[in-house]
Amino acid sequence: MLLADLPNGVLATVNLLRSGAADIDAATLRRLAELGFLPGEPVRVMHRGPGGREPLAVLVGDTLFALRRVEAACVDVTPA
Secondary structure: EEHHHHOOOEEEEEEEEEEOOOOHHHHHHHHHHOOOOOOOOOOOEEEHHHHHHOOEEEOOOOOEEEHHHHHHEEEEEOOO
16 A cells, blocks of 8 residues: 555555656655655654645654655555
8 A cells, every 4th residue: 555545544554665656766765765764664644735635744753744645655555
């Protein structure tokens, strides 16, 4: 399952990062890893923007980040 598709409030664990769209490059994947989106890390989508769209407020570990949907689609997760 992709982080972008995870329902709000559901706890999940990061499996891996993968390029999910044409406009995602290696630098974006590296940035996500540097932010803490690493295998084994707990994640939870806290809120979505207006109309359930962007940005996604994502809690990874103890830190809250705002991600674009295309970035969240690069994070493969397993719901807890």
